[in-house]
Amino acid sequence: MLTRVILIFLSLIIFSQKSNSQSVQVSDSVYIVDLLSKKYFLGRSYKKLPSFVREYLNNRSSSKFKVYKKKFNGSDVYKSGKHSRKIFYIATSSDTFIISYKHGGKAIHNHAIIIHSENKEVKKMFNLMTPDNFDVSDLLNQFKRGLCFRNVNEF
Numbered sequence: 001m002l003t004r005v006i007l008i009f010l011s012l013i014i015f016s017q018k019s020n021s022q023s024v025q026v027s028d029s030v031y032i033v034d035l036l037s038k039k040y041f042l043g044r045s046y047k048k049l050p051s052f053v054r055e056y057l058n059n060r061s062s063s064k065f066k067v068y069k070k071k072f073n074g075s076d077v078y079k080s081g082k083h084s085r086k087i088f089y090i091a092t093s094s095d096t097f098i099i100s101y102k103h104g105g106k107a108i109h110n111h112a113i114i115i116h117s118e119n120k121e122v123k124k125m126f127n128l129m130t131p132d133n134f135d136v137s138d139l140l141n142q143f144k145r146g147l148c149f150r151n152v153n154e155f
Contacts, residue, residue: 028150029143032126035114036140040091040098044069049090053097053115056122067101074104091136100133112139112148126150 046054046067057065072086084104091098100112112133114126128148133139142148 028126031124032114032128032143033140035096035116036098036136036143038093038096040093040096040136042135043090043092044087046087046090046099049092049097049099050117050120052120052122053117056115056125057099057113060125067099072102072104074102074108088132088134098136098139100130100139102132 054065066083067085067087068083069087071083073084086102088100088102088110089098090100095117097115097117098112099115100110102108102110110130110132112128112130114128115122116124128139128143128150130139130148131142133142139148
């Protein structure tokens with residue numbers, strides 16, 4: 001309970017400023033903490049995610065959503081055979097999926113996409129920009145410390 005009170009207080013301070021990217025609302029912050037507090041199985045295979053999750057990401061992305069274990073291009077210059085997303089991990093529970101990856105482009109940064117589903121349908125999706133994180137507990141600690149920012153405009 002104390003964690004939620006602290007999180008709500010931090011959320012009010014950190015995310016109350018308006019910017020050109022969407023900020024995480026307080027209720028979303030509590031929802032995200034609840035999702036990140038579950039038990040997950042860690043892996044690195046994007047292809048093992050359920051097809052409805054992959055289809056959802058493809059539809060949200062400007063092109064087919066792909067993450068790779070190798071061949072990472074961290075620059076904004078296209079290089080044949082190199083891709084702009086490198087996977088850290090994929091975490092799965094019965095109804096929630098987290099894809100954490102490094103993303104190249106104008107500047108190298110990290111994302112953690114959290115997808116909560118119900119009956120094989122995406123109920124909520126959060127796209128967080130994060131520091132490097134290598135498992136869900138690391139991501140949860142970073143989120144509680146206010147180090148993650150929501151950005152739904154870019155994958």
